[in-house]
Amino acid sequence: MHELSVCQALLAQVENVARDNNAQRVDRVILRIGPLAGIESRLLQDAFPIACAGTVAAGAELVIEELPLVVRCKNCGAETAAAPNRLICGVCGDWHTQLVSGDELLLASVELTKS
Amino acid sequence: MCDTCGCNITPGNKHLVEAGGKLAHSADGKAAVDVLHGLLSENDRQAAHNRDHLDKHGVLAVNLMSSPGAGKTALLEATIAALKDELRIAVIEGDLETENDAERIRAHGVPAIQITTGSACHLDAHMVHDALHHLDLSQIDLLFIENVGNLVCPASFDLGHHRNVVLLSTTEGDDKPAKYPVMFRAADLLLLTKSDLLAVLDDFVPARAEQHLRRLANAAPVLQLSARKGAGLQDWLDWLRAEIAARREARQKFRAAPKLSGVLK
Ligand SMILES: Nc1nc2c(ncn2[C@@H]2O[C@H](COP(=O)(O)OP(=O)(O)OP(=O)(O)O)[C@@H](O)[C@H]2O)c(=O)[nH]1
Ligand SMILES: [Mg+2]
Ligand SMILES: [Zn+2]
Ligand SMILES: [Zn+2]
Numbered sequence: 384m385h386e387l388s389v390c391q392a393l394l395a396q397v398e399n400v401a402r403d404n405n406a407q408r409v410d411r412v413i414l415r416i417g418p419l420a421g422i423e424s425r426l427l428q429d430a431f432p433i434a435c436a437g438t439v440a441a442g443a444e445l446v447i448e449e450l451p452l453v454v455r456c457k458n459c460g461a462e463t464a465a466a467p468n469r470l471i472c473g474v475c476g477d478w479h480t481q482l483v484s485g486d487e488l489l490l491a492s493v494e495l496t497k498s
Numbered sequence: 499m500c501d502t503c504g505c506n507i508t509p510g511n512k513h514l515v516e517a518g519g520k521l522a523h524s525a526d527g528k529a530a531v532d533v534l535h536g537l538l539s540e541n542d543r544q545a546a547h548n549r550d551h552l553d554k555h556g557v558l559a560v561n562l563m564s565s566p567g568a569g570k571t572a573l574l575e576a577t578i579a580a581l582k583d584e585l586r587i588a589v590i591e592g593d594l595e596t597e598n599d600a601e602r603i604r605a606h607g608v609p610a611i612q613i614t615t616g617s618a619c620h621l622d623a624h625m626v627h628d629a630l631h632h633l634d635l636s637q638i639d640l641l642f643i644e645n646v647g648n649l650v651c652p653a654s655f656d657l658g659h660h661r662n663v664v665l666l667s668t669t670e671g672d673d674k675p676a677k678y679p680v681m682f683r684a685a686d687l688l689l690l691t692k693s694d695l696l697a698v699l700d701d702f703v704p705a706r707a708e709q710h711l712r713r714l715a716n717a718a719p720v721l722q723l724s725a726r727k728g729a730g731l732q733d734w735l736d737w738l739r740a741e742i743a744a745r746r747e748a749r750q751k752f753r754a755a756p757k758l759s760g761v762l763k
Contacts, residue, residue, distance in 0.1 A: 385619055385620050385650070385651035385654055385655070388620075388622065389537055389538065389654070392537050392538055392539075392540055392541070393537050395540070396533065396535055396537070396539075400531050400533060404529060404531055406529075410528065414537070415515060419679065419680055419683065420654070420680075421650065421651075421653050421654040421680040421681075422654070450511070450515065453510075453511075454715065455510070467679045467680075468675070468676040468677070468679040468710070468713060468714065469713050470679075470683075470713065470714050470715040471713055471715070478712045478713060478715050479715065479717070480715045481715070482715070483508075483510040483511055484510065484511035484515070487511065487515060487536075488536060488537045488538060488654075489515065489534055489535065489536060489537065490533045490534070490535045490536075490537055491515075491532070491533065491534060492530050492531060492532045492533055492534075493530070493531045493533060494528060494529070494530045494531075495528065495529055495530075495531065496527055496528050496529075497527045497528070497529055498527075
């Protein structure tokens with residue numbers, strides 16, 4: 384259950400953004416997460432209100448946008464969709480691939496109300 | 499990865515990551531601020547700092563990860579017994595609940611720092627940093643970090659180590675890489691431990707474990723060993739020796755070109 388640690392790191396960043404923008408309240412927090420980031424979105428959703436209680440982000444909505452899993456084949460060059468435990472080329476089946484997208488764990492944006 | 503903010507943005511995924519609507523500033527005092535910052539950037543920054551400490555002293559740091567009881571401490575005991583006269587070894591122990599593992603290591607005459615703070619499911623770079631300051635790095639060639647027994651959480655946290663070694667014991671089933679892809683994708687070496695039990699565990703097929711690892715696009719070597727019986731230990735020790743030699747060579751090059759140090763950092 385490292386989602387709580389991740390949530391605390393998230394909150395620290397959100398609080399910085401709120402302070403830099405003289406926010407009175409944080410309304411929404413938008414994350415972009417890849418399937419290989421090692422984060423359970425549901426657990427993050429559960430941990431978020433707990434981490435935010437009593438802060439400028441109390442009551443904020445957490446929106447998690449899933450990024451696609453895409454690999455590029457080192458053999459044939461194709462870029463194809465993949466599954467977390469099957470990162471092989473969708474065209475030629477070679478396992479010598481490179482991840483193009485799918486391990487991101489990003490704070491994308493913060494929507495806030497200014498004072 | 500972008501070193502400064504841990505945002506993971508590359509030319510390949512830029513268009514995906516940056517996609518999505520920028521909310522217009524509306525009239526009622528609401529605003530949307532684009533951030534695009536890695537959530538674990540603070541940990542990554544600390545990890546880079548740890549790596550600087552280690553590199554300054556030419557220490558190779560190896561992060562051992564596995565499910566609970568896969569044999570991390572037993573492997574360390576066997577490794578220390580074999581290399582004690584050849585290399586100066588130290589261990590950071592991530593057993594957050596007891597001193598048991600640290601005591602097992604100390605019994606072999608090697609310094610072991612027990613991490614006692616933090617959540618019980620993974621180590622992070624700050625905990626390792628505190629532990630590093632209890633060690634005299636100038637007296638160490640090889641530092642092992644025994645992470646918390648867990649195949650999920652530890653994979654998300656860079657500690658500032660150089661290599662990830664993941665242990666999979668023969669009692670766990672050979673499909674673990676398929677079930678925990680984040681962890682096994684990060685392995686620089688996969689050790690199939692407790693190989694002495696293969697004779698009775700006929701459903702664990704080492705080749706199948708390797709196949710699952712390859713499906714994660716991971717080319718890491720796969721070695722079988724038994725810490726208990728000593729079988730296969732030589733290949734593991736040779737892997738460690740080769741890693742240390744490579745690190746020393748890189749360091750000598752680094753020292754031979756001091757004028758570049760500002761550029762290389
Ligand atoms: N048969 C056999 N048993 C082993 C071997 N290595 C470890 N064990 C046993 O497996 C159990 C767990 O070993 P540990 O070394 O404590 O495992 P660990 O990964 O450090 O465990 P945690 O720190 O609790 O996650 C102990 O009972 C060991 O004796 C081996 O090579 N063969
Ligand atoms: Mg142990
Ligand atoms: Zn955890
Ligand atoms: Zn291909």
